[in-house]
Amino acid sequence: MKDRVFISYRRADTGPTAARLRDALEEHFPGQIFLDIENIAAGQDFVTVIENNLSIAAVLVVVIGRQWLEGSTSGTKLGDANDYVTLELLSAARLNIPLLPVVVDGAAMPHASFLPSGLASVLRSNAIEIRHSSFRRDCEPLTEYLYARLGVAPPTPLERFVEAIGAKLSFGMNRFKFDDRTRGFHAIISVIVALGATLATIDSWLPAASAERELLLLDTYDAVSLHILGVYTGFIGKNSRKHRKLAVTALAVTLTSLLALLTKLTMTPPGQLVF
Template sequence: MTEIFICYRRDDSAAYAGRLYDQLAEYFGHDHVFMDIDHIEPGEDFVEVIQKKLTSAQVAIILIGKHWLNITDATGQERLDNPDDFVRLEIGTILERKIHAIPVLVGDAVMPKSSQLPEVLASLVRRNAYEISDTRFHDDVNKLIHALEKVLPDLTPINFTKPTHAHGPDDTQTLKDQLSKKKPRKVKIIIGVLIIILIGGLTLTDQISLKKIMGSLLLNEQKTREKTDVASSELAKTDKITELTEDSTISELMEAAEQGDAEAQNILGLMYASGRGVAKNEAKAVEWYRKAAEQGNATAQNSLGVMYEEGRGVVQDDTIAMEWYRKAAEQGDAWAQTYIGLMYEKGKGVTPDEVKAVEWYRKAAEQGYATAQYNLGLMYENGRGVTKDEIKAVEWYLKAAIQGHNEARNALQK
């Protein structure tokens, strides 16, 4: 069943549509995301297939590029003015059937005015639009995925299996068995937290937050323990949180957080933000993120910044978001440094300043952060904030591509 329908014009946004489809299909599954070029077989009636897919669609993503509004046909007529234009027909059907429509602006496009559209499409401008930028593609797609999860709560990400209960004994035992064949008498509280979170599933943004949490926990290695499988031995390295029995539950995590453990507070914030293991409550997520952030926990500072930037659990405020990103960045956090670069580039919470954007990108890039390396390459390629230098652009693209950054690889192929 197709829940997500991608509407786009090939002459305007085909490349963006393909990249977006790949991300959404990887997360939600190919059967749940429709894009015409990948789903219409040779000889099939294009209109019939589109209409059939729209019948089952619950969300329609309408990609709008710089030339979306003004593309013309061979006679010079703007395509949207043609009642038989496929894109016009698709959007008209979407609006008529009251399918949840999300305009997505790509390539620095802006939302058209209702007066610029045919009357049948005029109501599209009342839909809140998302922006996907070349320089922050993954972060923007993560935000879009978060929005889609709100609209499609029953659509399970393919990377995670949602049980019928939050953290029942059977699911917990299965994951414990995967973590260790020879379980020691005591395990870390973090194992219990991972069990609760992983069986519930996370958005890509929350997965990144969890990886950052685990990365900080695994920095302090203990003496070698009893050798089991790789997962259990890696988890055994942390000495950050007090050891508890393997029957540990959310109550132990809550107790540790209330006693002032910053990592426990941070993890609890993540759980409340994602609704995994506890009832989703973004206000409580902010509360716990703040407690950890005020203790100097960089990951919590980043997460609190995201909550302010997106207006989740607090009143939206880019300026305050920037303050929390800066606190993390000043501790050397590469993700925060990159995001500050984006904020300066786009003028969110600060006066736009491409020179400062380059400065912050460089801080993160020199730490080996692939997204920052790619962004810095873009700045050099386009001469933004720095003197245009295609050789340096290639150098930074290469550094990012070696780490598997797809956009950097695409940039090198141009």
């Protein structure tokens, strides 16, 4: 599955900015951002790693600074057979990977007439401009594009609220972030909880053992707690790309069961409730 974001850049041109961009995107897409200086270990073949990561890339983000056309410190420039940026661009074109130019540090998108033959048609996409003074705000259009391209639902207000609480309780550990895997876990939990909530509702409708005991406070508390947990996990799980239908079904069952439980509570005479 192609779910990697590959960042192409020149270290001598935009190295610090590319690293900062990688950190910003990693917050939204943990484990899906590839940057050579971060992801290529010592002793690994550079070209092989580049090719392998491009084969699973959903998009190639091309970071363009003022010196991007002029080349690297090794003496190669755009269009040279041994230029790594050229290799990345041509490989992406061969693999039909969409390219998204990102111009930084006051640079401008190079005119097609300045691009080597074979690359002019590669960089046709509208560029996104990112400035140091408004970095976070300028990254928002890029983040929105990547969410759509990767088929991942952006965080909902509920998820952002939970993430904010998790950030305060992390105590220096890795911050809790919602991704498709986490949402998948919530989807599965919502199904389990939905079954438990349904059983609790059915139990509340069964004839009581005695006239004075129709529903105990503990039974009500447990049943309502199950329904709240089911609604919470269902609303988060429904954003899972793989388990969306499962979570939505579980959420519908949970809400229907909650309605039945509330109906039972309203129908029960106050004198038959033991608190």
